[in-house]
Amino acid sequence: MNNIEIYKTADGSIGLYNKDLDEVYHSKYGAKTEAFEKFIKPALCLDSKCVDILDICYGIGYNTKCALEHFKSIKSIDCIEIDENLAKKSYEFEYNDKINEILKSNLDKPDFINFYFRDVRKIIKILNKKYDIIFHDGFAPHKQPELWSEELIAEISKHLKNNGIYCTYNHSKPVLNALFKAGLYIGKTVENNKTIGITASFNKELIKNPLADFEIEILSTKSAITYKDKNLCSTKENILKQREEEIASSKLETLSHFKSNIKKCNKISI
Ligand SMILES: C[S@@+](CC[C@H](N)C(=O)[O-])C[C@H]1O[C@@H](n2cnc3c(N)ncnc32)[C@H](O)[C@@H]1O
Numbered sequence: 001m002n003n004i005e006i007y008k009t010a011d012g013s014i015g016l017y018n019k020d021l022d023e024v025y026h027s028k029y030g031a032k033t034e035a036f037e038k039f040i041k042p043a044l045c046l047d048s049k050c051v052d053i054l055d056i057c058y059g060i061g062y063n064t065k066c067a068l069e070h071f072k073s074i075k076s077i078d079c080i081e082i083d084e085n086l087a088k089k090s091y092e093f094e095y096n097d098k099i100n101e102i103l104k105s106n107l108d109k110p111d112f113i114n115f116y117f118r119d120v121r122k123i124i125k126i127l128n129k130k131y132d133i134i135f136h137d138g139f140a141p142h143k144q145p146e147l148w149s150e151e152l153i154a155e156i157s158k159h160l161k162n163n164g165i166y167c168t169y170n171h172s173k174p175v176l177n178a179l180f181k182a183g184l185y186i187g188k189t190v191e192n193n194k195t196i197g198i199t200a201s202f203n204k205e206l207i208k209n210p211l212a213d214f215e216i217e218i219l220s221t222k223s224a225i226t227y228k229d230k231n232l233c234s235t236k237e238n239i240l241k242q243r244e245e246e247i248a249s250s251k252l253e254t255l256s257h258f259k260s261n262i263k264k265c266n267k268i269s270i
Contacts, residue, residue, distance in 0.1 A: 001085065009033075014093050016060065023139045025059050027169075032095075035062035038169045038197035040070050042189050043133045045206065046165060047071055051132040054159060055079040056120050057147065061090040061103060063135045064113070068099050077113045078127070084117035121146065121232040124155045134160055136168040141175065141227060145239040149229035150178040157182035157200075166200040173224035173255075174243075176211070180219050181226070186211050214262060222247050223255040 009015040011030030018025065027034040040063070050073040055064045058081035067074065081087040088107055091100040106113035116123045120138075134156060138147030146152070148170065157179070160166055168175070171188065179186050179200045187207035189197035201207055218224060225246050227239050234242075 004086070021139060021143050023143050026062065031062050032066065034169070035066040036070070037191055038189055039063045039135045039137070039167045040066045042167050042197065042199045042208070043165045044070065046132050049073070049132060050075045052129065053077045054131040054134045056135060056156065057081065057137040058087050058090070058115070059137070060086060060093050063137060065095050065099050065103070068102060069096060074112065078116065078129070079113065080116045080118070080120045080123050082117070082119050087115060087117065121152060121229070124152065124159070125232070127159060130159050130161045130164070132161055132164045134164065134166045136166065141170070141172055142240070144236060145227040145243070146229055146234065146236055148175050148178065148227055149239065150181060150226035151229050151232055153178035154182045155232070157184060160202065162202045163206065164201060165206055167197065169197045171195050171198045173218060174226045177219040177224040178226045180216070218255065218258060220252065221255045221258050222250050222252045225250060225252070
């Protein structure tokens with residue numbers, strides 16, 4: 001934990017900052033609020049079921065804790081986190097005492113919550129289970145592109161039930177494109193008229209605020225070229241370099257050209 005600093009987020013909950021990556025684990029506007037708005041609330045439409053949850057990039061477990069707080073009936077939660085020392089301290093961070101107690105006892109002796117302390121790229125291939133709800137909460141793609149590659153998202157989508165919901169905060173174009181290529185319907189998670197996250201599902205009915213046609217068309221521009229990690233073992237540097245090279249040699253339309261065309265078309269139709 002030497003590389004991690006602790007701070008108070010705006011809603012009073014604890015947030016973490018990773019000095020090595022120069023990256024926060026939780027949004028400064030509120031770690032607890034973020035978990036609820038971006039991960040729990042969009043999936044609450046499944047609350048009538050007894051759900052199986054996959055929490056990718058568990059960290060100190062806000063998404064799991066918030067799910068335990070809000071879902072009536074949870075069959076299982078599988079949590080994946082590469083930083084075992086951090087995750088094992090997750091119950092020490094201020095939250096509802098009862099929930100921290102549940103986490104502690106499941107960390108000591110797994111009952112309905114299981115922990116996988118390894119690279120998600122290794123674990124995802126050996127999990128033989130499908131989930132109603134998948135949380136995907138990796139660091140930003142420019143810091144850890146390996147957590148957002150087309151290949152990893154394709155693997156993750158294989159673990160989503162047909163009537164399941166995938167939730168992430170990440171609404172960058174390469175990630176949307178990877179979800180689209182995996183055959184998922186995509187919707188925006190909106191708070192105060194602002195997109196703060198994404199949901200995806202194989203069931204169109206479960207998607208609130210679906211992407212508009214032009215937002216799907218944008219996925220065919222250079223800006224949405226995905227991160228590639230063919231065998232799920234490339235380094236961050238190679239993934240970023242490969243994407244740069246693909247963008248440089250791509251004949252796809254640029255985003256600015258696409259936008260100026262849309263403006264022209266609108267003028268004509270007016
Ligand atoms: C944005 S933080 C997640 C915050 C977390 N959901 C919480 O509530 O505290 C990203 C997490 O991804 C973990 N991580 C980074 N690379 C990983 C990998 N390859 N496999 C699994 N977890 C990884 C980090 O250790 C970090 O805890």
